[in-house]
Amino acid sequence: MQKELVEQALRAEAEALGAAIAGLPDGEWARATRCEPWTAVELLSHVRVAVGRVEAMLAAPEPERAEVDAVGYYRPDERFDAAANSARIALARDTAGEGADPVGEFGRTWREVAARFGAEAGTRVVRTRHGDPMLLTEFMITRVVELAVHALDLADALGRPAWLTDQASDVLEALLLTEADGASVRAALGWDRATLLRKATGRAELDEAEQTEVKRAGITWLTLG
Template sequence: MRTELVGKAFRAEAGALGVAMAGLGEAEWARATRCAPWTVVELLAHVRVAVGRVEAMVAAPEPERAEVTAVGYYRPGERFDAATNSARIALARDTAGGGTDPVGEFERTWRGVADRFETEAEARVVRTRHGDPMLLTDFMVTRVVELAVHGLDLADALGRPAWLTDEASDVLEDLLLTDADGPTVRSALGWDRATLLRKATGRAELDAAEQAEVERAGITWLTLG
């Protein structure tokens, strides 16, 4: 059941991102994002690379057992250090520079990943490029994080309202909140779904009252590159 929900969230958020990116003009593709030094087209390329890693992971030999959860994937360490971030930045820029149809390439990548995920067993284990043996479903949760969080970054860069989907929000609120549910926390603070994700990922500041409420809710702070 959880695998099905994660798959639906992945499809919904990737689809919404693709629709939002369709028809951008040259000046919009070149806009700066908060994920410096990436432009809009480079950030979309990063998301495509991040999503596309699933194909190679599924094709590789399966580890004996999962040892890392979706939360554990975001632990501090070398995966988010300066050298890794520099390589991540360069790869996205190279990928963006080599494409002529960024939306089409993104669409082909995410649809292939979604289709492949749906053919795998719920107990399927994969190894990440950082060496983590994880349930494929847990790794796909991290891909929903990539789509949703960078979707906010792209919306802000383009001056548009967030297109965050309910399906993705449900998955991410389950990841981020350990002692409360998303609707309860959002109601207490007067936040919508996008605001909760912005606040929880450092894309919007918390005041003292908000900090106390999210700490009470058992927020999981993710280390993001």
């Protein structure tokens, strides 16, 4: 996928998330989310940490070649086992209390990362914390996944309409569908973009007809922590 499209999606989705939660009353941050046991502020902290990992990766030595793509990053191995999930939960809860302005911290993080990403060549290779050598662009697709999927979780927790952007949706639909484009799948099932993402990530159940259609579309099921 073109680096420019991924960068546009990252910026658009992060901007939309920040705008949607700006000025959120203090009491709303304590709302429970479907990503148990995280509250809304802890889930935002997880997203900030996930996006911010890029800085350390770019500071490390560059691997010789990429060996893992964005789909491969979500393979079901120890990165999503009970121990890894427990560590992921604890880190988000610990970092959620680091600052008095969670929206501002999120904004500063994603803007710094977007600027670094924009300045790198499309051939730049990085190594993830799990040891995967990946093109930076492929890794940034996974950051768009984090932003978009957890934005749905936050919107649902806060009782708000989804703010999923077209740019992020385009990136995710290309990642998730191998035999059909997102527009045709959505038209066949009468879904909007947010519904497709919810269904494709297990956030909403599929009925029998929907299962048939997404199977025809070659759905890629990602392992998500």
